Amino acid sequence: MSWWQVIVLAVVQGLTEFLPVSSSGHLAITSRIFFSDDAGASFTAVSQLGTEAAVLVYFSRDIVRILRAWVNGLLVKSHRNTDYRLGWYVIIGTIPICVLGLFFKDEIRSDVRNLWVVAIALVAFSAVIALAEYLGRQSRHMESLSWRDAVVVGVAQTLALIPGVSRSGSTISAGLFLGLDRALAARFGFLLAIPAVFASGLFSLPDAFHPVTEGMSATGPQLLVATAIAFVIGLTAVAWLLRFLVRHSMYWFVGYRVLAGVCVLVLLATGTVAAT
Template structure:
């Protein structure tokens, strides 16, 4: 499960959707939204390590800019954009937390989301100009990408898929859209993981529970695999389009629909 989390967190294929599918296919039970949120601490730690220089630079510039107006450059504004873009998912995540932990984890919902949202990714790749650079980001971009991130509350949509697609629709360069989306996810995912930590031991709904040792191992494995995955993905985006993942999403979603229709796996 941790390997799946590490491999899929940064790819536009939905890590939460894949964890729900894998846990039911291989373990005949749902690992649960809380387990998913906690293992994401490992992959977000990988983001912190990979983007350490960027994060330190942005935080330093933001702090300096608060005190001295002359220091309010691109990195200062980027710090504010991360804060602004984080607000929508924090609000909706708290408001719909019970639905997220139960209702939307139905495999029918996940399979349909995998297939349907692939069309959105394909459209973004098709019409995105990919001409805007980081110094052209605005607070409106942060709001749009932040709202797009809330779609990831539905397993099967994908956090990176929704934020990168939003960035492409806004005309951002593909790698910039991915990097901004990853930075935007850091505060929200860490908050979600820490908030969900107690529930991972005792799920509030039906599902598998985890011991402290299991969670610790899962976070460590997700960190190592995730660090390799984010490095590979950003290099991939420099030379390739998102269409590769569109094809995978359609194939995976269709396969799950077939398994559900034939009764091989249970939807809940």
């Protein structure tokens, strides 16, 4: 992997991780169209450490408050408030993707990175996002969040294992279907992603240097720079998205996803770009 490829892919990761457009799908598309090779699932997972670090910084006060409340709640039953329960919801919601991620790790690194899969997922899941936006009542707030919501959103997060679906798109959509307000669905989805993405990134770190399947490999300094770039851009992106979702719907992203997916399908059908 050249330094130019590292910079381009890191910028793409930072820009798209938090938007409901699929960062892993965009990395696969960008690397195939412009570099005629796959960045690889391992490089994707490691570069996501940078964007998740951005989430840690952006939500640092919330995370500290939740952790403190969770520990206090374990020790003193009367201290079990909303933040204590939220800590458990994050733990519960993380379990599905950890289990499926380990079980299907080989398929995640190879089969589903086919651009036909990515393009179809971009288009098909757009309908799910649009339906969630249309049907979502957005009448529920943090106080009404339950363990059942955590399970549903956690299961929805597993769809992000398929490039083209989008982690934020799947979790926000699940939240909207459950009646959560859009901002809460986004915040809960971002908090839910932290342990899963960090676990995935650290687990994939050795393979990023020597991909187990086809794909480009990166050096230690390149991975470090990619993570740093993704962090800086991701911090700006998450702040922008949360402000955007307060006043705007996800229909804007639906239109983009359909356009991007159709363009990739045309490139594949005409033989301009190889699917693998």
